[in-house]
Amino acid sequence: MFLWGTATAAYQIEGAVAEDGRGVSIWDTFTHEPGRTRDGQTGDVACDHYHRWREDVDLMQGLGVNAYRFSIAWPRVQPLGEGPANAKGLDFYERLVDALLEAGIQPVPTLFHWDLPQALEDRGGWLNREISERFAEYAAIVATRLADRVPLWITLNEPFVHMAFGYAMGVHAPGQALLTGALPAAHHQLLAHGLAVQALRAAGAGQVAVTNNCTPVWPASQQEPDLRAADAYDILHNRLFNDPILLGKYPDLSAYVPALDFVQDGDLDVIATPLDALGINYYNPTRIAAPTSEGLPFTDAGVTGYPTTAFGWPVVPDGLRELLTGLKARYGAALPPILITENGCSNDDTTTVDDEARIVFLDGHIAAMRQAMEEGVDVRGYFVWSLLDNFEWAEGYHQRFGLVHVDFATQRRTPKASYRWLREFLERQNTDT
Numbered sequence: 088m089f090l091w092g093t094a095t096a097a098y099q100i101e102g103a104v105a106e107d108g109r110g111v112s113i114w115d116t117f118t119h120e121p122g123r124t125r126d127g128q129t130g131d132v133a134c135d136h137y138h139r140w141r142e143d144v145d146l147m148q149g150l151g152v153n154a155y156r157f158s159i160a161w162p163r164v165q166p167l168g169e170g171p172a173n174a175k176g177l178d179f180y181e182r183l184v185d186a187l188l189e190a191g192i193q194p195v196p197t198l199f200h201w202d203l204p205q206a207l208e209d210r211g212g213w214l215n216r217e218i219s220e221r222f223a224e225y226a227a228i229v230a231t232r233l234a235d236r237v238p239l240w241i242t243l244n245e246p247f248v249h250m251a252f253g254y255a256m257g258v259h260a261p262g263q264a265l266l267t268g269a270l271p272a273a274h275h276q277l278l279a280h281g282l283a284v285q286a287l288r289a290a291g292a293g294q295v296a297v298t299n300n301c302t303p304v305w306p307a308s309q310q311e312p313d314l315r316a317a318d319a320y321d322i323l324h325n326r327l328f329n330d331p332i333l334l335g336k337y338p339d340l341s342a343y344v345p346a347l348d349f350v351q352d353g354d355l356d357v358i359a360t361p362l363d364a365l366g367i368n369y370y371n372p373t374r375i376a377a378p379t380s381e382g383l384p385f386t387d388a389g390v391t392g393y394p395t396t397a398f399g400w401p402v403v404p405d406g407l408r409e410l411l412t413g414l415k416a417r418y419g420a421a422l423p424p425i426l427i428t429e430n431g432c433s434n435d436d437t438t439t440v441d442d443e444a445r446i447v448f449l450d451g452h453i454a455a456m457r458q459a460m461e462e463g464v465d466v467r468g469y470f471v472w473s474l475l476d477n478f479e480w481a482e483g484y485h486q487r488f489g490l491v492h493v494d495f496a497t498q499r500r501t502p503k504a505s506y507r508w509l510r511e512f513l514e515r516q517n518t519d520t
């Protein structure tokens with residue numbers, strides 16, 4: 088069965104940050120520091136999904152999806168990131184999973200979508216190797232409760248963005264700006280992933296995947312310095328995460344770090360533990376030129392000549408086909424089946440529910456995915472980011488990715504035109520097959 092779904096993440100929708108024993112996450116800390124997010128907005132309430140989850144499951148049932156990718160908040164399960172489970176936290180996800188199954192929707196939980204328990208950040212966060220082991224223990228706790236009902240698990244969401252935005256640029260929690268000094272945060276996430284795959288399987292989980300966000304990299308010209316910079320960007324954005332997971336080795340990083348002294352014997356075997364699927368989040372391609380200043384080995388030259396979303400991101404559906412066929416060309420038999428675990432676009436903070444541009448976006452990207460499938464790429468699912476307008480990290484509530492509009496003053500949900508379009512699209516899938 089091809090999975091058609093929507094995707095969300097805990098901190099972006101749940102709210103209820105101090106309820107039922109939930110611990111503090113790095114995103115609670117970050118959003119409450121001055122100047123970190125637009126207008127100082129936080130996820131304290133977000134979509135209040137922690138209380139309105141039943142209505143949200145009904146919305147998905149009405150939409151006709153057969154899968155839902157959500158994330159589990161580590162600080163709800165282990166408030167301090169270690170030790171025994173907080174029963175009420177696990178109960179919440181169990182209620183959600185059971186309601187989804189009853190509605191005929193396959194739950195696809197992600198164990199980490201950036202909301203690290205603050206207590207672990209206080210010990211160095213992902214710069215501290217020990218956090219990888221804590222993550223595997225947390226994975227085991229969740230799987231022990233839910234593996235009998237959850238057929239497919241995702242370990243991490245976008246370790247690249249968490250490293251780059253959280254530890255290299257500092258625009259996301261935990262707000263550190265170390266540039267290439269952030270590489271240990273990549274390695275320890277990858278190690279955590281590998282250890283969690285093993286822990287999940289030991290606890291009876293069926294299928295396990297990871298979600299990487301990948302971007303096709305376009306050199307700004309065919310001149311040597313631009314080509315070199317584009318290669319560097321491809322290494323640091325895409326291959327830094329895909330190569331160790333799929334091939335068991337890092338790309339050549341010698342130009343960026345003197346030594347990989349944070350890598351220990353055996354780590355890469357753990358990281359390369361075979362997967363049942365690779366999750367891919369696709370938003371847009373990236374155009375890269377030679378560096379113009381010290382620090383990073385590239386400059387983002389910006390993709391031009393395409394329509395853009397409200398966020399300013401270029402809309403390039405064929406980039407998805409290019410990405411998928413490129414992965415197949417690069418990894419060959421080492422590439423497991425692919426799930427598009429996120430794809431979508433934002434409108435800005437208006438009351439609009441007439442989101443024609445989102446319909447065009449989704450239609451074009453689904454067509455591009457199908458073309459890649461015709462070209463031999465094994466894609467098994469597609470999840471729209473996102474079900475609901477929600478807390479868009481540093482942009483607060485200004486960028487809205489939902490198929491469903493949320494009025495944050497009243498929490499009223501209103502399906503947008505794209506919701507109705509997708510519902511009709513999914514109905515046609517059912518009658519076609």
Ligand code: GBH
Nearest residue numbers: 096244245248300370371373399400401479
């Ligand atoms: C995802 O990250 C996250 O998983 C999700 O939580 C989030 O809400 C969603 O996407 C929407 O942002 O500067 O024009 O080259 C997406 C990561 C990083 C993808 C920035 C697009 C740059 C666009 N994104 N990237 S551009």
